[in-house]
Amino acid sequence: MKIGILTSGGDCPGLNAVIRGAVLNGIKTHNVEFVGFLDGWRGVVDGDVIDLPRTRVRGISKQGGTILGTSRTNPFEGPNGGPENIRKTLERLGIDAVIAIGGEGTLAAAQRLTDAGLKIVGVPKTVDNDLDATDFTFGFDTAVQIATEAIDRLRTTGESHHRCMVAEVMGRHVGWIALHSGMASGAHAILIPEKPVSLDQIAQWVTEARDRGRAPLVVVAEGFVTTDMEAPHSERGLDSFGRPRLGGIGELLAPEIEARTGIETRATVLGHIQRGGVPTAFDRVLATRLGMAAVDSVMDGLWGTMVSLHGTDIVRVGFEKALDNLKTVPEHRYDEAAILFG
Ligand SMILES: Nc1ncnc2c1ncn2[C@@H]1O[C@H](COP(=O)(O)OP(=O)(O)O)[C@@H](O)[C@H]1O
Ligand SMILES: O=P(O)(O)OC[C@H]1O[C@](O)(COP(=O)(O)O)[C@@H](O)[C@@H]1O
Ligand SMILES: [Mg+2]
Numbered sequence: 001m002k003i004g005i006l007t008s009g010g011d012c013p014g015l016n017a018v019i020r021g022a023v024l025n026g027i028k029t030h031n032v033e034f035v036g037f038l039d040g041w042r043g044v045v046d047g048d049v050i051d052l053p054r055t056r057v058r059g060i061s062k063q064g065g066t067i068l069g070t071s072r073t074n075p076f077e078g079p080n081g082g083p084e085n086i087r088k089t090l091e092r093l094g095i096d097a098v099i100a101i102g103g104e105g106t107l108a109a110a111q112r113l114t115d116a117g118l119k120i121v122g123v124p125k126t127v128d129n130d131l132d133a134t135d136f137t138f139g140f141d142t143a144v145q146i147a148t149e150a151i152d153r154l155r156t157t158g159e160s161h162h163r164c165m166v167a168e169v170m171g172r173h174v175g176w177i178a179l180h181s182g183m184a185s186g187a188h189a190i191l192i193p194e195k196p197v198s199l200d201q202i203a204q205w206v207t208e209a210r211d212r213g214r215a216p217l218v219v220v221a222e223g224f225v226t227t228d229m230e231a232p233h234s235e236r237g238l239d240s241f242g243r244p245r246l247g248g249i250g251e252l253l254a255p256e257i258e259a260r261t262g263i264e265t266r267a268t269v270l271g272h273i274q275r276g277g278v279p280t281a282f283d284r285v286l287a288t289r290l291g292m293a294a295v296d297s298v299m300d301g302l303w304g305t306m307v308s309l310h311g312t313d314i315v316r317v318g319f320e321k322a323l324d325n326l327k328t329v330p331e332h333r334y335d336e337a338a339i340l341f342g
Contacts (some may be wrong), residue, residue: 001032004049007066008040008073008102008109012139013279014287017061018101019068023052030299035095036068041075041109043068044098047089051221056062061284064277072240075109083116091120097298099291101125104323105241107306111319114304121297122306122319122323123290127275129176130328133321134308138287140176142221143169143274147181150218150270155185158215163204164257164265168250170274171221172232175329177274182219189216189341191253192230193223194328202226202253203260208342210263212267220253222246247271289314 007015019036026032034052037043045277050068058330060067075081079088082300090098100110101123110120124131131139151167158165167187175192182190188209189202200216209216223232223246233252234244250267258265279287286309293307293314305316 001030001096002035002094003032003097003099003295004037004044004090004093005052005068005099006034006037006040006044006101007068007070007125008100008106009070010103010127010275011066011070012125012275013064013142014138014283015066016057016063016280016290017284017287018123018294019052019066020057020061021288022099022295023057023263024055025292026295027054029068030295032295035093039069039071040073040102040106042071042073044079044089045073045075045078045085047080047093061288062278064279068153072105074241075113083113083118086113087118097121099123099294099298104131107319107322111304111323112180113271114319119298119301119303121294121302122322123294124306124322127177127309128171128174130172130174130326131322132325132327133317135311136282136286136309138279138290140240141282142277142280143177144180144184145280146274147177147270148184150273151181151185151187151217154268155215158217158266161264162215164210164216164218164252164261164263166218166220166254166257166265166267168220168222168247168267170270172223172246173326173328175221175224177220178219178224179329179333183337183340185217186217186340187217187219188214189218190337191218191220191224192329192334193221193225195334196227196229198227199231199256199260203257205342206257206261206263210261213333214259216263218253218257220250222249225248230291259331271296304306
């Protein structure tokens with residue numbers, strides 16, 4: 001048996017650990033061969049693969065990024081796209097099954113291809129931690145760790161200058177990274193997409209913190225909107241899948257906070273730093289287990305399912321469960337964090 005693996009959509013730390021986990025379990029337990037598709041669905045559509053012998057995955061679980069490359073190619077587009085062409089390409093390459101590692105876009109594509117009869121198993125990937133039907137995704141813990149370290153640094157310079165510091169973190173639709181890094185770093189306000197807040201409320205939290213002698217710290221997710229905004233702030237056009245590129249809400253908030261509070265305010269965007277570099281031990285273990293479990297799912301013929309973390313167990317769930325809803329920050333988690341604001 002030969003399994004093809006791909007990594008697709010935005011990268012995040014832990015992708016290589018998934019690949020290694022899959023290859024080692026496949027070779028040691030099931031005696032299967034592996035190839036890797038280069039650059040996500042692009043490699044599937046073009047039949048662009050590399051062999052993945054055990055030597056190729058040696059020591060990679062601590063490496064950030066993905067040794068296979070990634071892209072936002074739509075597998076249904078182009079002269080070689082679509083299920084029939086892909087089926088022929090897989091047959092030509094002698095590939096029996098595919099493991100697709102990706103987020104909601106990748107899994108939506110995988111679901112459509114599985115519905116058309118292709119043999120695909122998924123591994124959930126999102127640094128934002130917004131996929132439903134899995135408790136955590138690998139990469140999230142690393143992003144929170146990186147963000148927390150960066151915010152701790154902003155804190156000391158903010159304190160020296162008696163400034164308000166605004167740290168902007170990732171989070172297109174959900175505020176998990178902001179919630180966790182904000183709570184870990186003792187933020188005086190955490191602003192997330194799920195909970196629009198007025199500028200006056202933000203200014204009040206900032207003023208309260210200053211009045212207690214603190215240098216106010218605000219953590220904001222890129223997808224946050226104030227109660228006066230209709231859509232998340234976007235100033236850099238669209239990405240290759242046609243979605244607005246977010247980022248810049250921190251710079252928008254800083255002068256508003258300064259005007260309302262009289263406190264000198266600076267904004268910092270953490271950006272892709274949150275997605276780069278070595279994964280934490282937690283993410284390496286989670287990613288390795290998911291990769292191993294994905295191969296077991298292939299051996300069991302569980303097409304159209306993904307492996308997922310449920311408590312401390314790795315379980316199997318249908319793609320539709322993951323795609324039905326976004327995993328947003330629940331009200332009670334926000335309310336709990338808000339006790340610490342101001
Ligand atoms: N409904 C869909 N049908 C087919 N392909 C899709 C669909 N949604 C997204 N894709 C493709 O899935 C890939 C990854 O999507 P994207 O949302 O960028 O990343 P992620 O998998 O991280 O969510 C892209 O190649 C995109 O073209
Ligand atoms: O710059 P890129 O690659 O378009 O990605 C930016 C986007 O990716 C995200 O990090 C989400 O990625 P995930 O698919 O891993 O959740 C968003 O927070 C951000 O808007
Ligand atoms: Mg996505």
